[in-house]
Structure formats: structure tokens, C-alpha cells
Amino acid sequence: MADNKGAEPAKPAPVKTTLKVALLTPGPVSDSGWSALAYDGLKAIESDLKAEVGNQEAKDAQIKDSMRSYAQKGYNLVFGHGFEYNEPAIDVAKEFPNTVFVSSSGGKTAANVGAFRFALEEGFYLAGITAGELSKTHKVAMIGGPDVPSIRSTFKAFAAGAKSVNPDIEVIEKFTMDGQDVAKAKQATLAAIDQGADLVIHQANAAAQGVFDACKEKGVLAFGANLNQNDNPSGVVLASAVIVAKPAFIELAKRVQAGTYRGEITTAGMTEGAIMFTFNPKLADKVSPDIRKKIDIASLSIINKALKVPMDSF
């Protein structure tokens, strides 16, 4: 146990034995979205780094107990997939200097606590541009599951993207307050389409199929989110704003393993290859080369940091 004296606070040492990594998610990891992508990242750590992994769906009252339990069992990295894990991590981390606690977003840090955020907003911004260009009704919609800051932030980016090419566009926003209620997601989407939206983006996790189904029923196009959903059987997904979690997760785990992780707040976006915006090749004919060009230019600007996509801090 390397106990540093002086100004430099205690920091976790390199891991000599098997790396142990835990993931805490706010919802079921089977949600085909937010929690699922983190779980896939965890599985990648398990197979690529031969790590021992654990995961738990932990909310409010369970968060600290879960963190402590993993830390007590000698886990090296405990990843909380949401801003709500940031502050509990600060409290718990004091008791376990040898475990690194990282949350997805959140503003506080310590020697062994940091936050790590995917800039999905960038993908949503590009989707917004596409929607703004393609919409004939000048109305587009965003269907959210739970009303949480991470989702609101991506929606803001989508709206900003759409308005950047079509200042008069109306952006309809609806939350079902539930990431599992497929029927509600469909109902909300149908209502949005009834109000004139002809392109729909979602943040509905497991309920996303309801969004796509509604689009299919009404003959409008949709965007996938979090995962690449272009091959969804509904055939309505024009493009997806994708989080490429695997390299980022492995990179994080490697740094913990090497003992080089320092508590910090980092963002992984298109520059780091963690966010992609990919068109569905099957629907290639729907997007004119002109629009594709605009998207390419915007992508480059984002990667070059010439274009700053709006992003809420929370």
C-alpha cells in the first residue's frame, strides 16, 4: 500500500493480480440502450483483459452498499453508469483508497474518483442536422424515456443541430417517464407524428421498439440511439448516433490496471472515436449527397474541435 505523504494525495497502486472490475447501472442491463452498452463494455474488459467482473442494478439506497461491497472484495475499478454515482463515490472512496470509482458524468473528483462521459450529444447534433435538412413538415420529434439530465442534454444537441440548418424548425419533445414501457413510447411517438413530426429520434432504451413501430405505422423515419440500431427489423432507422463503449472502457480499465489513473473528468466523443453517427446503407437513397456532405463537414469540425456541440453539465 503506497501511502504518499505531502501534497500529493493517496492514489491507487498498479494492479498486480487479476484485475477486478464492477459495473453499477441505474436500470436493467438488458435495456438495449444506456445500461446495455455499459454492460457490453464490461464484458469486453472481461474478455480482453482477462478481468474478473461483477455488475449490479443499484439505485439510490443501494448505491453505497454496492460500492463498498465491491471495494471490500478487492475490486480495482467500480464504474457507476450515471451521474447519480458520482457523489456516493466521493463518500465511499475515502474508505477505499485502493479502488478507483468512476461515474458516467458528474462533477466531483478525488484521487481515486473521477467521471467519464460519452459525448453522445455530438451524434445527436449530427442527427439533428440530418433531420433539419430532411423534414418536409418542419417538425421533428424527440421521444425520451425517463426525464433525466443526460437525455435532456442529448435532446438539446439534437434540437441545436436541427436549428443550425433550419432555424424555423419546430422540435417536439415528449417523455414517457419509463424506459421499459414500449406501449407508452409508441403512444408518445404516434402523438408526435400526429402533431406533424416526420423524423423522430429517441432515448427510450428498451422501449425504443415502440418508437420505431409507430414510425413504421405512420411511414416516417427515425434515428437510432446509443447502439447501432440501423438494422432494426422495422426498417425505419435512417441513421444511428452510437456510443462505441468498448475501446473507452478498455482504455479506462488499462489505466487503472497500470496504476496511472488519476481522478479526473474526461469526455469521450467523436475525437476519441467513442461516438459515431452512421447512416443505414439500406436507406441510402433517402439522403442526398448534399446532406451527406454537410454531415461530413460537421463531423470533421466536431472532431477538430472547431465546432462545439452544446452539452449540459450535471
Place this chain on the structure above:
Amino acid sequence: MTEVVDILRFAAPIGLAATGETIGQKAGVLNVGLEGMMLAGSYAAVIASGASGNPWLGFGAGMVAGAALGLVQALFTLKLAADQVVAGTAVNLLAMGLTSALFRLQFGTSGKLLSVPTLPKFAGGLDLVLIGGLLAAAAGAWVLAKTKFGLALRACGEYPSAAQAAGFSVTKIRLIAALAGAIAAGAAGAYLSLGISGSFAENMTAGRGFIALAMVTFGRWRPVWVAVATLFVGAADWAQFSVWAQNPALPPQAWRALPYVLALVVLVCAGRGVAAPAALAAPFQEEA
């Protein structure tokens, strides 16, 4: 018109479950496991529809799943005379755990957006289940009011000893009523997944079973009024997504709470009405 059909479609799962539950409660059986039976119905329907490619097979599987859970619950509540609330709670937990576990087993731990063949629709958005469900609800009301079985069933809910004295097996009649309710709940879940969503997600019923329970009381145990109550809540639900956008003066949570607040206000204003079946949720031990 589309609005009316939409309201009808989205209210249908709750309506189906609530109508079935009305029949059960009329016989004195309180089915707190409604939510679990709906969820099991949703799951079985999607799996069967996906595997066979035939949504009607899926729909049937949903009803079977509801019935299976109904049997489990009946074993405890009717045979062992266990507390109906506790047994129902257990059935809910069981359905929630099992459907999630099976879903993950089949489609991977990180899940999958399922898309399965859905029930065919006529022009205008109506479908067979919707029409069939309305007919079935009407038939249920008719059976309750106009048949010998209905009379015996209601006697079981009001004063089971009288039904027994008249030579009927209370347990058997209650079992039939409970199963009818369970099958309706299964069908409700199946419609939720095959008629509306075309998909399954863990815990996708999201409390509709509990709302259906509330609707039975709200509708004062009269099938027609239960249906009206369901449509009322369905309309409020629809308004949440349609009217809200035009009137953002109220916070969205207020819109979501609106159906329940209105229901409460209506009940308070309506005052005393028909009481619950006297023997509701009371176990009955047949005398040898």
C-alpha cells in the same frame, strides 16, 4: 376518429384486464397478481409469435400464460385459503423475475429490441382483438346478469354459504371466475405486446395491472362502468401526449397524475354507491 381508435387501442389492455377482474371480484376473488399475469401474457405472446411467425398463436400463448399463473394463484387462494393479497403479490414477483430471467437467457444479458409479427389491423386501426374484446366484455356482462352461471357466480361473491346451500361448489365457481380473469389478464398482456408494441421489454406492463384493479372499483363492479372508467383513464392518458404539447402550462407530472386525480375527484363527488361484493377476498372453506 383516429383519436378515438387510438384511445381505444391504448386503453384496451387495461380494459381487458379490468373486465376480467370484474368477473373475478364478482365471485369474491381479488386478483392482486393481475400485473404479473399481464406481464407473463406479454412475454409468452411475443415469444410464441416470434417463434411461429403467427401472431394469433402468440395471442393464444399469452392467454395460456395468464391462465397458468392464475392456476398457481388459485391453488394458494382457493385450495389453501391463503391471503389473496399476499399470494397475488408473490405471483407478481414471480412473473417479473421469470420473464426477465427468460428474456435475458434467450436474448442475451444486454437485451435486444424484439420485433415480432403483430396482430393484423383493419382500415382505421381497429383489429380483431379490439372488436373481440368489446364483444367479450359485453358477453361477460351478459353472463353475469343473465345466466344461471352468472347468478351462482355473484352469489359466491356476496354470500358463498348460500351458493353452497343451493348445491354449487363455491371453489369450482370461484376457480372458473379466477381463471377467466387470469385469461383476460393474459390476453391483455398479449394485446399490449402484439396489438400495440410488437415487442417485449422487461417489466413492460409498467403498472397497468394495478391501474386495472383500481378501475374495477372505480367502475363500481359493473362491467359497463368499468369499461367507461377505463376509457376515461385512456383518454386522459392520450391527452397527456397530445394536449400537453399545446398546453405546457401544467408540468408533465401533473398531466400524468391527472387521470388518478380525476378518478379520485369523481369518486369523492359521486359519494356512496354500490359496495364491493360482500365476500370479496374472503377465503371460503367448503364444508364436507
Place this chain on the structure above:
Amino acid sequence: MVHQHFMLVPEFTARENIALATMGNTRGVLHPDELSRTAQTWAKKLGWELPLDTKAGRMPVGVQQRIEILKVLALDSQVLILDEPTAVLSPAEIADLFRVLRQLAGEGRTVILIAHKLSEVLSVADRVVVLRQGRKVAEAAAADVDAAQLETWMVGGRDPLQLAESHGGGEVVLEATAVTVLGDRGSVAVDGIGLECHAGEVFGIGGVDGNGQLELAEALAGVRPVSEGQVRRPDKTGFVPQDRRGDGLALDLSVQENLAVGMMDDHGLRFGPFMVPARLRASAQNLVSEFSIKVADVRDRVGGLSGGNQQKVVVSRVLNQNPELLVVMNPTRGLDVRATDFVHSVIKHAAANGAAVVLFTTDLDELDLLSDRKTYMSGGTFTQTMGGATV
């Protein structure tokens, strides 16, 4: 079989109740009219009026009794078993019932009547069987035995009942003036009645059930509000309700707890907001032995006791509070001879000790035996006749 506790669904109409009992199976469409036709024919034949569209729960018990009998007759039963059918009937109704039973027997049917009241048994039966503790102890033609003989068979001989003498004539303890009381459904059940009851007397009120006795009794006891008029009663008023299982006991609670209902404010048993368990128990045990209530342990469920012992629990609880006014309603309904004697003696004893007692009863013998003064109730007012029989 006509049960002592009616097998009628309170929420069903008479028609539906008859249909339920006579339809036999659960197949097919319900035709309540057809199903109740036989019963209607019988009703006509027996001279009974049948309120087909009234809910059973809203009928006087006498009418419910008729429906029970019609149910059986509609099935064309050759054997009728009636368990204590007269318990709730007025003398006129009893006479009517016996007329019908004789008529049925005359048609070649077998009627088995289970009853406690010897005079009734002898007045209607052809043959008498006496059962005691599950055994047949005697059998005889009714013509060959008298009441005394029957009684000996039933209880194995007993001392003649010694009742305490009550005189009345004390101060006015209860005074009701122009009292109007509403029934459960808001209709006028008691219509401007006035009465006085003096310390030390038993004031008997006879009449057929459902003529406002329940409402008047509850109003006098302070359980039901009066809509007009005034009732002046002492603070210490005891009430023995007629439906002891429904109104007088909490069947799922213990004997001790049921007795405690009447002892809660006994200061020896209370310590601030607390009840002292040991003293509560001791006090309950005293009552149990004083009233010879047969119970193994005062912590046993009261629902497990026999009817007589349940009534003793109610009566002992009420009397234990030394009421200045005692309102009693059909106190011996459904009890056997011994229990009846016991209840009669304690009521009389209470009066002799200075309590004012208002006794409501449908049993004319009981009314005559206990009352110092008496009147009858009909249609919510006092009359001098009862159920058609002039007194």
C-alpha cells in the same frame, strides 16, 4: 332444509334467491321468472304475499323465512327440515307457519321441525324425538306426552325457575318524547313514540320483527340518533342487541377482550392510557365464573363458544357495568331452555336491583313472564295488539 341462519343472498332480490336455489345447474340462460313460478304458486296457495323484486337484505325476517320455505317447496322436496324456524317469528306468523306445515304434512310430505320451544313442538308435531348431546333420548307420539315430560327428557329435570320480583314505581329513568327514528335506508322506522321507564321495572315491548323495534331500541340505547323528539337516558345505559354475533361480539377476539369492551373505563383496570393486563384477566375470570360461562380459557376466541355462552358473554358484559337503564332485545332467541332461564333470571334480577329495563321481544311468553308493564309495536308506533292476535 331451512337453515336457522338464512341462506339468502342479501344483495339478491327474492326472485334471484329463489332462482339460485332452484335452478339446479349452472348451464344456460337465467329465467328468474320461470324459476320462481313454482314458488309463486306455492305462495299463492299458502296465502303468502311474495315481494319478488325486493332485495332479501331489506325484508323483515318473517318474510325471509317464507322465502326460505318457498325455496324448499319449489324444489318439490318431499322432506322438509326446518331448523328453529320460529325463532324470529311473531305468534301470528308462527301460527301461519304451522298452518302451512300441517297443510304440507297433510299432502303427504314429511316435515322435520327442530325447535326448542316445547309448546310449539306439541302444538304442531305428530311425533316427537328428543336429542341430547347427539343422542336420541326419547321418542313419542305428540299426543302421548306433555310439556313437563318433554322437558324432563330434554334437560334431565330441573328446578322450577325462580325469578326475582321487580316492582317498578321508582323514579323515571328513561324518558322518550315524540321520538322519530329513521331506518338504515332513511325511511321513518319509529314514528313519534313517547315512553317512560321507571327504576326497578321491566317494560316489555312486543311485536313482530321489522316494525321499528330495532330502531327504537338503538335510539333508546343511544346507538342510533333520533331525527325528531328527545330521549333522556342515564349515562349508564346498557344495551343487549338482538344480533349478538353481528352487533354484540367480536367473534375473532378473545372472551377476555370481548368482556373488556365493557370494562375499559373501570379505573381499577386502567393506568393512564394503559390497560393493566393482569387485572383485566382477573376481572374477566370473575365474570366468567359469576355467570358460569363455559370457556376453557378467557383468552379463547369467543367465536368458538356455543350460542348460549356467547349470549352470556354479552349479558355479563352489559350487566357488569351496573347500568341504570338496560335495553334488551330478543335476549333468548336461539338459546336452549337452560340458557333461556339463566338470561331471564339475570334480567329480572337487574330490575329487582333497581335498574330500569326495556325489553323488546317477539316471544309472547317471554313478554308475559318478564314484563311489569307491556305494550306492542306495529308500523313504528305502539298499539295494544300484536300481529293480529288481540291481547
Place this chain on the structure above:
Amino acid sequence: MRFVLSSIGMVLILALTFAAFGLDVGKSLALVAQGAFDPAYGWPTTLTRATPLCLTALGVAVAWRAGTYNIGGEGQYLVGALAAAACAAGLGGASPALWAPVLLLGGVAGGAAWASLATWAWLKRGVQLVVSTILLNFIAVELVAFTVRGPLQEPTHARPMTAALPNSAMLLQLVRGTSLHTGVFVALVAVVAVWVFVAYTRQGLVLRIVGANPRLARTERLPVSKSQFLAMAISGGLCGLAGAVEFSGVTGRLSDGFSQNWGFLAIPVALLGGLEPLWVGVSALYFGALFAGTENLTRYTPIGNTVVPVVQATAVLAFLGLGKLMQRIRRPVEEPA
């Protein structure tokens, strides 16, 4: 005896369920035992989980004993927490010694008020408690969702939650490295208090009589409506207290996910405890252990939390079946004709 039997039964049930899920039975049982009973963190977690469960279940027990079928524990729990959070927001710079009592009392008041709404609708307007309390549950969820995004949102207005309670205002941590806090004593005191109240006070006796037969209470001129109102208020108060305890003991914040369904689970816990306060306490401990154990299990097995509800359901059903069987054996002795 009863406990030895049911403990053996419980282990069997767990083993069977794990086998059915394809888990290593021995390892899984060890994980559950460790999560529930390990002296360093198992026991404390069991007690932490049992605390809100015990309070809400006591609430259910009091109400049901009085014949008021309160199934709105969930809503009352939420409103209790909400009231505590509102008190916290209002306290501002007040002395730290004041916080805990004010918060807890606030929770009691909030829960009691929420329950009283339903009682009022029932006694004055005849709206059945079963339906009104369910409706109020739904409304409470939305109320919390609104307040954490509106009036009580944390100062930056970025997250849907209230500001964190300052550490000095939190209930004291009892065992380092665990969530166990002094709220467990609140639950313990509540068990004893409710037990004494129900079994040994005049008001408790009145309440039981009203619950066992309101018509008897009426004939004996006991205040029926008043007692029912009181029972519901106590019940709601206990559920509200549970919310306030969880808020000021564990989370320190209120957000959408605050409820762990303690209000719903309270019903089976109370019923399995036979509505007897002391047994309700034991029953809550049992369930607390089950939660703590299965939580630990899900951390270290790939099956995830899907196994948890299945285990709970099987456990409840087995209790029901076993209990009924035992009752059947006893019954003939119990009821002399």
C-alpha cells in the same frame, strides 16, 4: 421451532431456485448468507434494509388491525420522504441538533396527512380505501417527480433530485463501512411502541374492537370513525416515518428512484407477521436478510437481479403453503362445536 423449520425451508427454497437458474448452489447460498449475516457488513445491511420495511409493515399492521385496509403505504412513504426533504430545505442554517427530529416528525406528519386524505374520502364520501389509497400512490409518485424537478430541485437545477442533506444532519452511521444508521433504533422503538399501543392501551383495544367488528363498537358507543381515522393516521405516520428515516439515514436525497417498493412489500411482510407488531418486526428482519443476501448474490453472479423477485416470490408462497398446512393440523383442536 417455527423459526428453525422456516429457516430450513428457506434454505431449501433458495437452493432449488438457484438450481433452477443454473447457478452453483453452494456458492450462491454462501453469497446470500454472507450478504445477510457477515458480521462486518452482512448484518448491518440486513438491518438497514429491514428498517424501512419494518416501519411500513407496522403501519400496515396498525391499519389492518383496525379494519382500515390501507394499501397506500407506498404513497405515504414517498410523501413522508418528501415532507422530510421539504423540512430540510426549510431548515437552512438551523442548529444540526434540530435536523433529525424535525425531519422525522415532518415525515410522520406528511405520511399521516396523505393517509388522512384517503380516510376523509372514505368516512365522509364513502370512497373505498382500497381504491383511494392506490390512486394516491400513483399521485405521490408524480408529486415526487414534480418536486425534484421543481420547488425542491438542487440549486444547480441540472439534476432531478433534491440537494444533498449535509452530513451533519444525517442520522449517525452506526457501523463504519456500512449504511447502518441510528434509524434502526427508530424502527426498534416503533415495534415496541406499536406493540404496547395495540395490545395494552385503551385506545389500542378500541382500535382492535373497531377492526374486529365495527358493529360491536357501534353498539357499545365507541367512536368508530374517530378510531378508524386515528388508525389510518398512525399507519400513514409510520409509513411516512419510514420515508423520512430512509431519506435522512441512507440516501440524503430525494429523486425518482427513491422508492424501493418498501410501501408495497410492507403488505406481505405485515401479513406474514400475522399483523402482530413483534412478529412484524421479526418478519421485517427476515425480509431484510433476504434482500441483503440476494443483493449480494446479484453482485457476484452473472444472473443479475432477475433471481431476486423469484426467490422472494417462492419464499412467500412457501410460507403461505406451510402456514396453511400447519393451521389445518391445528384447526380441529381449536374449534369445539
